[in-house]
Amino acid sequence: MDKNEFLKAFADQFDETEPALITLDTKFKELEEWSSMVALMIIAMADENYNKKITGADLRESDTIGQLYERISSR
């Protein structure tokens, strides 16, 4: 599981947000476009691309995309 690939796949779930605004340090829940729908897409993306289950707790307890990556990549 490559960190930059994950970041790109994460950014792909957004339609309106400039990709440049989405980095590993981005606090993703503060993005204007963040919504329950985007959360569902992130969960589905991680499952499809990496066979990793992201839970509500993972999203709740991660502030940045990098933190989310660290939480799930070790599983």
Place this chain on the structure above:
Amino acid sequence: MDQNSPFSLSGKIFVVAGASSGIGLSIAKAVVQCGGKVIGIARREEKLREMVAELGEGNASYIKADLTKDEDIQRAVDMLPEINGYVHAAGILLHQPLKFIKRELLDQVMNANYYSAVLTLSELVKRKKIRRNLYSSIVLISSISNQVGSKSLLAYSSSKGAMSAAARVIASELAIQKIRVNTLEPAMVMTDIAAQASEVHSAEALAKDAAAYPFGYGLPEDIAYCTVFLLSDASKWITAQTLTLDGGWRTIV
């Protein structure tokens, strides 16, 4: 309950598919509570044993079967005596946004929620296992998701829509035998399946959702008591109907 009451299920036998947990288990309990006998069908034998232990061997029995498999449907129906009704409360719920939908996932959900119900009913009717000319009753537990668009519930909602549509057709075909078919479409009911929602939605979003229910989220028994009514002779003039159970969520503003 007075066994002569039209609401009583005394002297009757009902099959409940999905009786090992959630709404199905609650229906099994309510059937016995109202004087009926129940035969539970599910995949998890341990849970079925617990159900029988709780309800008593004189009132409840079980058949371990996976109704997504044709051979299990055949075997289960073979084992059944003549029954007064059937409740289909088995199924799965998977969240998947449109962009990530795959044929395999659609097949899985349709098989668990829709094919299982229709193919089981087909066998029951083919082998004349449901008593005729006595207002026998079939109740399918569908979902309000068939009426509204909930994000990521595409496969689940479609399967329940198919189930609700099938129920009207089956009601029409079985009317000549005085076998009734009705559908319940519950909104959010607090079960293990519903608990999955907390895995994908924030607590804040769920609290906001719950606040939109004038009577709060439903409990499994709210569905079970309504099912018992539809199984009983008290509802003998009701067939081919869909009843929404939502504590006022859809209609009260």
